[in-house]
Amino acid sequence: MEYERKNCSDIQICYIGGGSQGWAWKLMSDLYLEEALSGTIRLYDIDMEAAKANESIGNRLFAYEGAKSKWNFVTASSLEEGLTGADFVIISILPATFEEMRSDVHAPEEYGIYQSVGDTVGPGGLFRALRTIPMYEVIANAIKAYCPKAWVINYTNPMSICTGALYKVFPEIKAFGCCHEVFGTQKVLLMALKEELGIEEPDRHKFRTNVVGINHFTWITEASYQDVDLFPVYARFVEKHDKEGICSEVMDFHFMSKNKVKFDLFKRYGAIAAAGDRHLAEFVPEYLQNPENVEAWGYALTPVDYRVDNKKDLNEKSRAYASGETQIPIETSGEEGVAQIKALLGLGEIVTNVNLPNRGQLAASHEIVVETNALFSRDSVKPVMAGTIPDGVSLLMGRHMQNQEMILKAALERDTELAFCAFLNDPITAKLNLRQARELFSKMFENTRAYLPGYAPLK
Numbered sequence: 001m002e003y004e005r006k007n008c009s010d011i012q013i014c015y016i017g018g019g020s021q022g023w024a025w026k027l028m029s030d031l032y033l034e035e036a037l038s039g040t041i042r043l044y045d046i047d048m049e050a051a052k053a054n055e056s057i058g059n060r061l062f063a064y065e066g067a068k069s070k071w072n073f074v075t076a077s078s079l080e081e082g083l084t085g086a087d088f089v090i091i092s093i094l095p096a097t098f099e100e101m102r103s104d105v106h107a108p109e110e111y112g113i114y115q116s117v118g119d120t121v122g123p124g125g126l127f128r129a130l131r132t133i134p135m136y137e138v139i140a141n142a143i144k145a146y147c148p149k150a151w152v153i154n155y156t157n158p159m160s161i162c163t164g165a166l167y168k169v170f171p172e173i174k175a176f177g178c179c180h181e182v183f184g185t186q187k188v189l190l191m192a193l194k195e196e197l198g199i200e201e202p203d204r205h206k207f208r209t210n211v212v213g214i215n216h217f218t219w220i221t222e223a224s225y226q227d228v229d230l231f232p233v234y235a236r237f238v239e240k241h242d243k244e245g246i247c248s249e250v251m252d253f254h255f256m257s258k259n260k261v262k263f264d265l266f267k268r269y270g271a272i273a274a275a276g277d278r279h280l281a282e283f284v285p286e287y288l289q290n291p292e293n294v295e296a297w298g299y300a301l302t303p304v305d306y307r308v309d310n311k312k313d314l315n316e317k318s319r320a321y322a323s324g325e326t327q328i329p330i331e332t333s334g335e336e337g338v339a340q341i342k343a344l345l346g347l348g349e350i351v352t353n354v355n356l357p358n359r360g361q362l363a364a365s366h367e368i369v370v371e372t373n374a375l376f377s378r379d380s381v382k383p384v385m386a387g388t389i390p391d392g393v394s395l396l397m398g399r400h401m402q403n404q405e406m407i408l409k410a411a412l413e414r415d416t417e418l419a420f421c422a423f424l425n426d427p428i429t430a431k432l433n434l435r436q437a438r439e440l441f442s443k444m445f446e447n448t449r450a451y452l453p454g455y456a457p458l459k
Contacts (some may be wrong), residue, residue, distance in 0.1 A: 008345055011039030013149070014086040016044025016139060018091035019050025021314040021428040023155050024092070026333035028058050028071075030220055033340050033371045033375075035068035035328065043075050044082035051075045056322035061330070077372070079139070081264075083146035088341055091139060091162075092155040095132040098311070101380060103447035104128055111440050113428055114288050116278040116301050119157040120216045121400060122428040125282070129161045129443050130419060131451035132446045133411035136162055138168035151273045151335060151344050151381075153178055154355075159215035159391040163355050163410050176381055177355030177369065180335055183277040183370050186293045187248040188259055189223065189230055189272075199226065203285035209274075211353045211373050212362055214401060217278035217352070218371045219393055221386075245298040254306050258298030261287050278302065278427055283400060285428040339376075346378035347443040356383055363388040364402040399427060414454035416445070 015024060024043070031037065041058065045051040058073030076082030078391040079196040083089065104124030105115055118124025136156075143152060143166075152175035156162045163177035186204040202225060210222035223230035246259025263279035265284070273280050281287035287297050287417045294301055320326035336352050343350045351373050360369045361383035389397055403422045410418035423429060423441050432440065442458050449455075 007108035008036060008039045008347065009070075011037055011088070011341070011345075012086050012285075013039065013088045013090060013179050014082040014150075015041055015043050015081070016082065016089065017045055017156070018054055018082075019047045020054070020092045020094070021050075021311075021318055023090070024054050025057070026335060027090070027337060028061055028453070029330050030333050030335065030338045031069060031071055032061060032064075032067050033332060033343075033417060035423065037088075037345075038070040038339070040072045041088075042072065042082045043085070044071060044079060048075065048077070050318070053322045056330060057318065060322070060324060061328045064330075069189075072373065079142040080146055082193075083142055083150075085097055087131045087287050088149045088344075089143060089147065089150050089152045089156065090337070091136075091152065093135065094155070095128060095135060096448065097305055098308050100131065100448045100451065101307065103444055105302075105304050107447060108429075109442060111436055112290070113431070114290060114294065114301060115428070115439075116211050116281055116288060116294065116299065120159070121282050122285075122426055123423065125158050125438065126419065126423055126426070127448050129158050129407050130411050130455070131448050132156065132158070132162055133408070134451075136165040137169050137412070140166045140173060143173060144170040147160075148172065150174070151341075151362050152176070153361055155263075157215075158404075159355050160404055161411070162372075164343060164357065164369040164404070166356050166414070168408065169385075172223045174381075176374070177215065177371075178335070178337060178340070179218075179281060179353075179355065179371070181216060181369075182209075182211060182218055182220075182353045183276040184248070184276055185272065185333055186260070188262070189225075190236065191246065191248055192230070193225055193228075195240075196236055197235045199225075201218065204422065209373075210384075210386055211269050211274060211371060212389050213371055213393075214368070215399060215403065216275045217283045217397060217400060218274045219389070220274045221390065221415070223272065231272075233314045234266070238266050254300050260298040269390055271390045271393060275395075280427065284396060286429070288326075298358075307419045339381040340396070344379060345377035346379070349375060351375050354381065356381070358385060360385070360425055362386050364394075364398075364401060366398075366405055368404045370388050370444045378435045378459060399425065414456075416455050416458050418459055419455075 043051040055073045055075045090376045105118040108123045154177040159177045166175045190202045193202045209220045213219045242263040245260040257277040265273040354374045361372045362370045373384040375382045399459045406422040
């Protein structure tokens with residue numbers, strides 16, 4: 001793409017997973033409120049009906065009076081149709097069905113292993129990665145063939161491994177992964193500022209933070225708000241609330257968190273854990289021993305049955321939005337995807353946390369995708385040098401970094417034995433003996449076998 005000559009009223013976006021009822025609707029709303037960009041969004045999804053519903057929703061939304069931009073939504077019948085000529089590619093897919101997710105989350109419970117999310121690490125994260133990577137190989141090769149100069153924004157979990165797969169298949173790809181967990185931690189910092197310093201309406205965009213780590217196990221090692229060092233402020237806030245916890249926002253019970261895990265990690269390691277407790281606990285499973293232990297730490301497990309019921313509700317919303325029966329809500333999402341797109345087009349600059357291959361921005365020996373800040377400017381995403389991971393945290397994180405290397409290699413090579421080695425190496429499976437580990441791995445393998453082309457069963 002010739003960015004210096006690009007007409008920002010004719011941006012071409014391909015949305016892979018275009019039937020999404022989460023990220024896609026958020027993007028529509030953010031674009032509705034953004035006056036600097038207009039263009040076409042081509043929605044590609046293996047669920048064509050879902051993509052067509054979003055086509056109707058998007059076009060209906062931008063017909064509302066007050067839209068600050070003009071966007072045309074069309075359904076693409078193939079990856080080639082969706083990607084050809086794209087300036088930006090957004091990937092947000094659900095690999096497989098809720099039945100495979102049910103296996104990810106609940107099959108390990110028969111062995112006393114609980115997962116609060118099950119999409120990044122642990123047995124659930126591993127099997128989700130194994131079945132997602134073949135899809136990402138197809139996507140990466142298609143981008144290479146049809147829009148090799150496009151910028152690619154990945155929202156799919158496991159974030160680090162999916163983004164890494166794009167680079168392994170197409171090393172010249174211009175891709176990065178986006179996650180909002182750090183933004184959620186900034187809301188906790190806002191509470192601390194208000195309570196400790198009496199700042200009534202702090203603006204999270206005035207934060208300056210140094211971000212280090214891997215997705216969903218990200219840490220803040222430096223933080224300020226204008227001229228205020230936030231670490232002493234946060235330390236006082238944690239001291240007040242670490243026993244009972246405190247919620248930074250009202251949310252559904254299944255996503256509720258009192259931030260007690262985050263506070264405890266701060267007291268242990270002196271750095272701010274910058275992800276939600278549901279994710280953090282899966283990296284440090286002493287917080288995830290059983291449902292009673294989870295309740296004591298003030299967060300919740302998210303059962304797949306809840307996701308199935310929620311999907312039914314979203315389908316009904318989709319039908320009502322697409323038909324015009326219900327007004328489509330318009331509100332800012334709090335995400336930074338549109339701001340990133342603007343910066344890449346030369347409309348300003350932004351520094352924000354993203355997931356990129358480690359090219360020295362993080363002092364770690366593992367060749368994986370890491371999460372740090374990066375500077376976005378015209379046709380450029382430059383990682384900000386983040387320094388080292390705190391020593392104690394590094395001991396926890398190193399094992400997960402090693403696992404991510406193994407899982408990506410196993411997925412690309414369809415190596416079941418190496419995948420099992422990674423399964424054994426995860427801290428959450430440490431309670432299993434070898435026989436139990438083989439049984440659970442084999443059960444989960446069979447449950448998701450339809451999405452594991454080229455893999456042999458475990459020997």
